[in-house]
Amino acid sequence: MSEGGGRPEGRPVRWGILATGSIAGKLAGDLAPLPDAEVTAVGSRSPQSAEAFARRFGIPRAHGSWAALAADPDVDVVYVATPHNAHHAAVRRCLEAGKAVLCEKPFTRSAAQAEELVDLARERGVFLMEAMWMYCNPAIRRMAELVRNGAIGEVTAVHADFGIGGPLDPGHRLLDPALAGGALLDLGVYPVSFAHLVLGEPAEIAAWGRLRGGVDVSTGMLLGYASGAVAALTCSLVADTARTAAVTGSRGRIEFPRGFFSPERFTLHREGAEPEEFAGPGPAGSFAHQANEVMRCLRAGETESPLVPLDGSLAVMRTLDAVRDRIGLRYPGE
Ligand SMILES: NC(=O)c1ccc[n+]([C@@H]2O[C@H](COP(=O)([O-])OP(=O)(O)OC[C@H]3O[C@@H](n4cnc5c(N)ncnc54)[C@H](OP(=O)(O)O)[C@@H]3O)[C@@H](O)[C@H]2O)c1
Secondary structure (H helix, E strand, C coil), X not given: CHHHHCCCCCCCEEEEEECCXXXXXXXXXXXXXXXXXXXXXXXXXXXXXXXXXXXXXXXCEEECCHHHHHCCCCCCEEEECCCHHHHHHHHHHHHHCCCEEEECXXXXXXXXXXXXXXXXXXXXXXXXXXXXXXXXXXXXHHHHHHHHCCCCCCEEEEEEEEECCCCCCCCCHHHCHXXXXXXXXXXXXXXXHHHHHHHCCCCEEEEEEEEECCEEEEEEEEEECCCCCEEEEEEECCCCCCCCEEEEECCEEEEECCCCCCCCEEEEEECCCCCEEEECCCCCCCCHHHHHHHHHHHHHCCCCCCCCCHHHHHHHHHHHHHHHHHHCCCCCCC
């Protein structure tokens, strides 16, 4: 890491935020109450945006370029919060400067881009993690543990959906193919990552997507696994769906209510038993769990998080690539 690459021992972990949009603001807000964290710098494509963001969140340094942020010696880890199309270039810039990186989901636009970044991080021994905050959520972790320990027997099916009703502003990044918009990469990445957590990488992938203006507005996926399990997943920019998820096994079922990607609780149903409610420690909607995992890794000198493993992010990107292939979704330049 920076300042000679030492671990941040005995002092807060110093965060740099790359980009100044809505989710960058959420992370800045969620880091503020953490005693272990300090946001020391922000970087933007424009000095004015960086300065405005720095003023808003009381951040000491504002950089008018990604390069200046990556070179800042008072930053231990950079949070990349650009639109999807720019994740690869931004992460690469930071890794090349030796900075640890937490990169927003989807990890990149394609599996090839993700592989390049993972290879670079591993080659240089620099920390890299996809901001798949769902995997750091305590209720999701508890569910995965129950499933691993056989609480519902052998997993036979996963169902999950994430749809928003819109309508979106015509200039919204989700409708812009140049920004790698669409439902799949932005929302579908959650159901796909959820299925991956309990079933691993699928052996067979079928998908149908409705494309409009160069992005997918609704996509349905059927994933088949070597074990015989299936996953039925959907995502949409034009349907405010239930946003629920369920994992079914040979001896029971686990159900997540609306907002399965940042749940506070879930229900375990087992044959012959009353339903059991599990609640994770909150706050469920906060990025604190994910930020704490990043800081734990940095202090321990770990370059990959066991909660959000890079091999898992790569597998999810391969699945998203295959779904895009099935529905004919190509972004400019591909
Ligand atoms: N974890 C979650 O719950 C969650 C929720 C929403 C979004 N996200 C992810 O976070 C990322 C950003 O989403 P957002 O909703 O914050 O988007 P946003 O509000 O549009 O902000 C994106 C920011 O990126 C920069 N940017 C814009 N266009 C760019 C371009 N063409 N190339 C490089 N940088 C550009 C801009 O900052 P500057 O002008 O400062 O460069 C902009 O403010 C996406 O990958 C999204 O999937 C995650």
